[in-house]
Amino acid sequence: MNTTKIRITALLLLILSVFGGYFLYSTETSKDGQFGNIPFKLGLDLNGGTHLVYEADTSKVAPSEIKGAMSALRDTIENRINVFGVSEPLVQVEDATVGGESVHKLIVELPGVTDTEKAINIIGKTPVLEFKLQNEGLSTTTEYTMDQLFADTGLTGRLLARADLEFNQNTNAPTVSLTFNDEGKKLFGELTKNNIGRVLAIFLDGRPLSTPVIQDAITDGKAQITGQFTPDEAKKLVQDLNYGALPLPVSLIGTQTIGASLGAGALHASTYAGILSFIVIAIFLIFWYRLPGVVAVIALAVYTILNLIIFKLVPVTLTTAGLAGFILSIGMAVDANILIFERMKEELKRGLSLEDAIREGFARAWLSIRDSNLSSIITAIILYYFATSALIKGFSFVFAIGVVTSMFTAITVSRTLLIAIGIKKTNALTKFMFGNGVRK
Amino acid sequence: MFVIKFRKIFYSISIALIAVSLYGILSHGLKLGIDFKGGSIIEAEYSAAPNIDTIKANLTNIDLGEYSIRTTGDKGVILRTKNLSDVERVTLIADLTKDDTGASVKRFDSVGPILGEELRAKASKSIFFVILAIVLFITFAFRGVSKPVSSWKYGLVAIAALLHDVIVPTGVFAFLGYYQGVEIDSLFVTALLVVLGFSVHDTIVVFDRTRENLHKNNKEKSKKTFSEIVGISVSQTFARSINTSLTTLIALAVLYVYGPEATQNFSLALLIGIAAGTYSSIFIGSPLLVTLEKWQRKEN
Numbered sequence: 001m002n003t004t005k006i007r008i009t010a011l012l013l014l015i016l017s018v019f020g021g022y023f024l025y026s027t028e029t030s031k032d033g034q035f036g037n038i039p040f041k042l043g044l045d046l047n048g049g050t051h052l053v054y055e056a057d058t059s060k061v062a063p064s065e066i067k068g069a070m071s072a073l074r075d076t077i078e079n080r081i082n083v084f085g086v087s088e089p090l091v092q093v094e095d096a097t098v099g100g101e102s103v104h105k106l107i108v109e110l111p112g113v114t115d116t117e118k119a120i121n122i123i124g125k126t127p128v129l130e131f132k133l134q135n136e137g138l139s140t141t142t143e144y145t146m147d148q149l150f151a152d153t154g155l156t157g158r159l160l161a162r163a164d165l166e167f168n169q170n171t172n173a174p175t176v177s178l179t180f181n182d183e184g185k186k187l188f189g190e191l192t193k194n195n196i197g198r199v200l201a202i203f204l205d206g207r208p209l210s211t212p213v214i215q216d217a218i219t220d221g222k223a224q225i226t227g228q229f230t231p232d233e234a235k236k237l238v239q240d241l242n243y244g245a246l247p248l249p250v251s252l253i254g255t256q257t258i259g260a261s262l263g264a265g266a267l268h269a270s271t272y273a274g275i276l277s278f279i280v281i282a283i284f285l286i287f288w289y290r291l292p293g294v295v296a297v298i299a300l301a302v303y304t305i306l307n308l309i310i311f312k313l314v315p316v317t318l319t320t321a322g323l324a325g326f327i328l329s330i331g332m333a334v335d336a337n338i339l340i341f342e343r344m345k346e347e348l349k350r351g352l353s354l355e356d357a358i359r360e361g362f363a364r365a366w367l368s369i370r371d372s373n374l375s376s377i378i379t380a381i382i383l384y385y386f387a388t389s390a391l392i393k394g395f396s397f398v399f400a401i402g403v404v405t406s407m408f409t410a411i412t413v414s415r416t417l418l419i420a421i422g423i424k425k426t427n428a429l430t431k432f433m434f435g436n437g438v439r440k
Numbered sequence: 441m442f443v444i445k446f447r448k449i450f451y452s453i454s455i456a457l458i459a460v461s462l463y464g465i466l467s468h469g470l471k472l473g474i475d476f477k478g479g480s481i482i483e484a485e486y487s488a489a490p491n492i493d494t495i496k497a498n499l500t501n502i503d504l505g506e507y508s509i510r511t512t513g514d515k516g517v518i519l520r521t522k523n524l525s526d527v528e529r530v531t532l533i534a535d536l537t538k539d540d541t542g543a544s545v546k547r548f549d550s551v552g553p554i555l556g557e558e559l560r561a562k563a564s565k566s567i568f569f570v571i572l573a574i575v576l577f578i579t580f581a582f583r584g585v586s587k588p589v590s591s592w593k594y595g596l597v598a599i600a601a602l603l604h605d606v607i608v609p610t611g612v613f614a615f616l617g618y619y620q621g622v623e624i625d626s627l628f629v630t631a632l633l634v635v636l637g638f639s640v641h642d643t644i645v646v647f648d649r650t651r652e653n654l655h656k657n658n659k660e661k662s663k664k665t666f667s668e669i670v671g672i673s674v675s676q677t678f679a680r681s682i683n684t685s686l687t688t689l690i691a692l693a694v695l696y697v698y699g700p701e702a703t704q705n706f707s708l709a710l711l712i713g714i715a716a717g718t719y720s721s722i723f724i725g726s727p728l729l730v731t732l733e734k735w736q737r738k739e740n
Binding site for chain 2: 255371
C-alpha cells in the first residue's frame, strides 16, 4: 500500500479516536451536549440496589401452561414495581434444572432500592386470589383440613380483569366487586351453572375471605366479595388486586442487597485501578519497546476508547467483575502487539529492511494471534452459557468483547501506525528506536 | 536450550508445587462460600469501631446455629450465618444495629439451597467443558503436525499443563481458606476458567512456533533433532511469553491492590493462576513434548 494513503488512514484513525474520546466524555458528564446524556449502565454492585430470587410453585399448573403462567407472573410483578417508581427494574424468568427437577425462578433487580424490606413488601403483598368449591357430603362433626374441605377450581387471580370498590346502597358496607376477563367469565359461568347450591369460597392468600352460596349461573363475569372489611381494608384489597393478583405462589430463595456507598466505593476503586494499570503498562511498553512501544500505547488507548463506546451503546451492564475483566483484557490486549513486535525484531535481526520487517512481522504473527485469541473466546462463551449470576455473565461478555476488539486494534491500528511512520532508512537511530530493552 | 536441558529440574519444581497444593486441598479442604453452600452474609458498618463481644451478646433472639463474625476495615463487621428467612433477617439486622444509631447494613447476601446446588452443578460442568473444548481445539489446530509427535499428543501435553494451572491456585486458596478464612465463590471458578483460556493462549504460541520450525526443518532438510527444534522454538518465543504475562500480571496486581474489595480475591486467583500458567507453558509444555518424543523413540 502506498505510504501517503496509509498516512491518511493513520491520521483518520487518530482523529476518530479523539472524537470517540470526546463522545465518551460528553455523554457521561453533560446533559445538554450534542449527544445528550448516555450514562454507562451500572450493575447493582456498582450502583447499590437489591437483587431478589424467587422460586415459583408450579406444582398446580399443567406443564404446558407453565411458560404462560411464569410470563404472567413476570408481568404482574413488574407492574407492581413500576407503581413504586423504581428506575430501570429488571424482572425476568429463569429456568434451571437442579437435581433432575425443573426449578422456575423469577429474578427481580431493583437498582437504587436498598431498603430490602420495602422491596420484598412491594412484591410479597401481591395477593393470591383463589376460588374454591366446598366439597359435598361432609359431616358437620368431623374436623377437616382446608384441602379436604375445598377443591380447586382453576379460577384464580390470573383470570381477573379488574377489581372495584363499591358501597352497598342500603348498608353503606364496603364490597369488593370483581370483573373477570373472557376466559375467567367463561369458567365462572360454567362453575356457577353446574354447582348451584354449593359454597364457592373466595380465598385470599390461602385463607377463606368469604363463603357465599351459588344461587344462580353468573354469566356476566362479575362477582362480589362482601365480608367484614373496614372501608380502608376494602380499598387496600381492591388496590392490591388491581396491581395484579399473582398467578403463582412464590417463595424467596435468594437475596442480595448492596448499599449505595459500597457500590460507589467499588466504582471509584475500579476506575482508579483501571487508569493506574493503563499508565503502568504504558510505561513498561515504552521503556521496553521504545518507538513501537509508543505505537502500542496509542493502540491501547484506541482499544480502551472503542471498548468503552461499545459498553455505552449496546449497553453492557458493568459490574465489578466486568470492570475487572476489562482491566484484565487491557493487559492481554498488549499481547497481539508484542507478538508482532517480537516477530519484527527477528526479521530485523535476519537483516530485513525496516519496512519489510514490519510487514513480515504482521503477516507471520497473525496465525498465532488468531489461534490464541480463539481459545480465549471459546472460554468466554462457555462461561457465559454456564453463568449463574449477572456478575459472571457480565464478566464473560466484557471479556469476549475485549478479546475481539484487541485483535481488531492490533491488526488495524498498530499496523497502520507503524507503516505510516514510514521509516525507510535503517541506521543507528532507527535501530535504537526499534530496538528494545536495556543495552547489554 | 536451557529450558529443555534442565527440564528435569523444572518438572520437579512443578511436581513439588502440585504436591503441596494437593496436600493443602486434601488436608484443609476447600472453604466454600455461600454461593455454593447456601447461607447468609451481612456486612454492617458502625459509627465507631465495634466491639465483637457486645455485638455477639445482642444476637440472642434467633437461633443462628454456627456462625462467624469478623471485623472488616475500621468500623465494620461481617457476619456469616446459615440461610435466613425473611423474618429472621429483619430481626437479625435489628439486633446488629440496635446499640448504635449510626449503624447501617452495607451489604446483605442470602443464598438458598437451590441456588447453591445449581451453582455447584454448573461450576463443575463448565470446568469440564472448557478443558474438553481446549483439548479439541488444540488437536484440531495442530492436526497438520503428525511427525514426530502426533497432534493429539499436543492436546495431551496441554491438558497436563492446564491441570497444573488449576491445581496450584486451588491449593493456594485452600491454605488461604484455612488460615485466613478466604472463601471460594463463583468468581473463583470464573478465575480458573480464565486462567485455563489464558494458559492455552500461551501454550499455543509456543506450539505454533514449533510447528513452523518443524516445517522449515523439513523444507530445508536440515538435520536438527526434535529436541533442538523445540528448544529453538522456546527461546524464540521466550521474550514474548514473559512480556505478555508481565503486562497482564501488572494489570492484575494494580487491580488487587487498588481495586474494589469485591474483586480482590478474584484478582488474586487470577494472579496466581496466570503466573502458574506462564510457568507451565514455557517450562512444562514444550519440555513435555520432548520427553514424549524420547519415550516414543525408546518404544520403537
